[in-house]
Amino acid sequence: SHQLKKHVIDGNRTIICAETAEEKVEEFEFELNEVYSIDIVMSTGEGKGKETELRSTVYKRAVENNYMLKTQKARQFISEVNKRFPALPFTLRAIEDEQVARVGISEARRHELLEEYPVLKEAHNEIVAQFKFTLLLLPGGTKKITGLPLGKLQEQAASTKSVENEDMKKLLSTSANPKKAKKKKADKDEKKE
Numbered sequence: 597s598h599q600l601k602k603h604v605i606d607g608n609r610t611i612i613c614a615e616t617a618e619e620k621v622e623e624f625e626f627e628l629n630e631v632y633s634i635d636i637v638m639s640t641g642e643g644k645g646k647e648t649e650l651r652s653t654v655y656k657r658a659v660e661n662n663y664m665l666k667t668q669k670a671r672q673f674i675s676e677v678n679k680r681f682p683a684l685p686f687t688l689r690a691i692e693d694e695q696v697a698r699v700g701i702s703e704a705r706r707h708e709l710l711e712e713y714p715v716l717k718e719a720h721n722e723i724v725a726q727f728k729f730t731l732l733l734l735p736g737g738t739k740k741i742t743g744l745p746l747g748k749l750q751e752q753a754a755s756t757k758s759v760e761n762e763d764m765k766k767l768l769s770t771s772a773n774p775k776k777a778k779k780k781k782a783d784k785d786e787k788k789e
Contacts, residue, residue, distance in 0.1 A: 600631040600730065603683040605656075613637075628735055636727045638753070645716030645724075654713040655701070656685040663707040665700075673700020674709060685713060725753075 599607035610621045611632070626632075637643075657677055665671045673696045677686065691697035704710045718724050729743025746753070759765050 597632060597634045597636075600633050605633065605684060626733055628733055630733045632731045632733070634729055634731055637724065638726075639718050639722060639724045641718040641722030641724075643718075645718060647714045648717045650715040652712045652714050653688045654685055655688070655710040656713070657681060657683065658709055658711050659683060661708050663709060665703050665707065665709075667699060667703060669696045669699040670703035671700075672696050674704055677704075677710075 597611040598605065599609035601607050609624050609630075609632075611634070612619055612621055615621070637645075659682070665674055672693075673691065676691060676696070677700075680686070680690070688697050688701060691700075701710070705712065727743065727746070730741050732739045732741055759768060
């Protein structure tokens, strides 16, 4: 899961499920008016996706890298990517000329002009479920703006764990955005006199 900003889908603030020696992130506090893409992945296996031999078809332009590609078709490909998908991911199906895409993708990858979204797999006969949605942290509360409703799956995926610590329960039950107490009408009347 990542913080989102305009034209940036994988911001600096990252939320991971389990920190390991290889994967560590800095702690941070959520702030108002931030946007996050929440990515929940569950597996009946180990929960460690491995890259498959299947060829990826989803890429994102690595905007920090520049290189003048050699072939005309590769230059045509990267030009189309820069125009239509300057910062966000795209699928190769979106490229209008298939031959241009085939030639351009190999040369652009060789010179690290693209970031690949690999196809991952779990161990044989294991089940993987992924849910992704976007949250806005607004002054009026948190709002989910994308993602499908879970429906019956919400009951099936209910956790067997619960919060035991009373202080933590109190904290979780409070609003992230406490509303200011409204002044009583009597206070206003006293000020008028």
